[in-house]
Amino acid sequence: MEKKQRIILENEILLDLWQQSKAGDSVAFCRLADKLYRTLFNYATSFTADKEYIKDAIQELLIHIWEKRQTINIQFVTIYFLKSLRNQILQEFRRNKNPFIDLDEIDEITDNHTIETEIEEHETYSESQRRVRLAINELPKRQKEAIFLKFYEGMENEQIADLMQVNRQSVANLLFKAITTLKSQIPFLSHWILIIYTLIF
């Protein structure tokens, strides 16, 4: 797999692009979208494994934000976009796929891990990578989401709580559960991750 852009998104730079977008600069908005895209896409994989669905959802969100830009006030750009994407996807789940779905029930939905994707993964990744991927992907969705926000985005528990609309304690619990599971499945994690309990609480 090719090398991917990995960069910390500085809120100041994003805000600057957002202000330009707000003033009607569509090029600035595309640049902002470009910077945020990977984060948005990868975050959405916490909710569904359907890549084309995610792409369409993000397009829809970006166009919606562009059209409504003059009425939107943003303080933390990444968090705003992640939150909007989360709301949109979950709302759509409730509306279309399963009208009775509840946020908490998202834990119960599992991806269709087909033989093809299994083979594909086997070719693309080394054994240790594959094991980590498998372990993380098999976490309940909300735990996976918390792990993403904590370690991929580097967010504070408080921000995660705000985004996931739960309290700080629930975030701590989700992370603890997730890490306990990962610990049992990924050998390199096991000898140090024990202490994470004290970090989280």
Add this chain to the structure above:
Amino acid sequence: MQDYRNLQPEELAVDHSFRLWKLSKDPDAGNFWINWLSQNPDKQDLIDKASHLLDKVFETFDEISDEEVTNEIDRLSAVLEKTEEKYSSRRLIFRPEWYRAAASIIMILGLGWWMSNKYSASKQNNLLYNQIISQIKEPLLKATNDTDRPKLVSLEDGSTVLLQPKSSISYPQTFKGEKREVFLSGEAFFEVAKNPDQPFYVYANNLVTKVLGTSFIISAFENDKDVKVAVKTGKVSVFALTDENLETQQADNKLGAMVLTPNQQIVFSTGNLRLTRSLIADPELQDLPIQKQSFDFKATPIKDVFEALEKSYGVKILFDAETMKDCYLTASLSDEPLFEKVDLICRTINARYEQLDASIIIYSKGCTYQNEKSE
């Protein structure tokens, strides 16, 4: 300075400086960490484990290639171009008449509240009030105005509250959940940011006011018998804080809204628990300065525009008068929250603004046109 020696790998993996080094390849952060490592050679293991964790997480979550990202951004760009062509004629200029249209829906609502059995009622209602407060999970911030001038309080959603002397307001730092709820004692002028998905509630004494985005004034001093609500623009529904209403509010979020049209007033009588509509405007309410204040500017020098806002909202607006001496504004602003007003002005004159504590700083490169003035 943070003591990194005592950190665990998972703590280090979420440290901002460490991430700058590992993820953004930031040279300053890189120098710092290389230096730190030479001073703490025994911590090589810690660094390795934290890097390893980050690598694994990124490998796992990176589900999309750069090429796919580029494709998606191209797709977006194409859509935006198309919509822009379609709307370009419409969006070209700031249209003051839109705001005039909005401002024309002005309505004044007076609400007199007479309590026949004040003591037993207030005791019971205090209970209900506490019940509502206890449902608010986030800690509330409280702003009190002990001065003799109005004090501006800005809320997280962009709404502004102009708090009158001897008044206080409690509000959450961030509005979570389905409602925005604030608690007022005394008098305040509200400009509520529009958000139909998250209605705004003001609890004052025994009265609940629900709005979807509007500007209005509430006067509810604790030892006053009357609670007054004066609405400048928009729609408001008002209801009494009773057991029944509290329950319906919890159950289905519908408050038995009474829609009010201009110059109507609502009177609530606790005797028969009925809301009565009448056509009389309360003349007392006309005295409220900001309530009748409209911001109509016609080729007004920007200095005067900012002065008007400073006076009405009690904020300090900092700008370079020399650079902006050629900026003029023609606009009619009404019930937008303060920051929305400032934002509209900035977009009109091609400037931007920042909020710093109680001040607003305007950045502008000046205006070159002078046609507005000469016309």
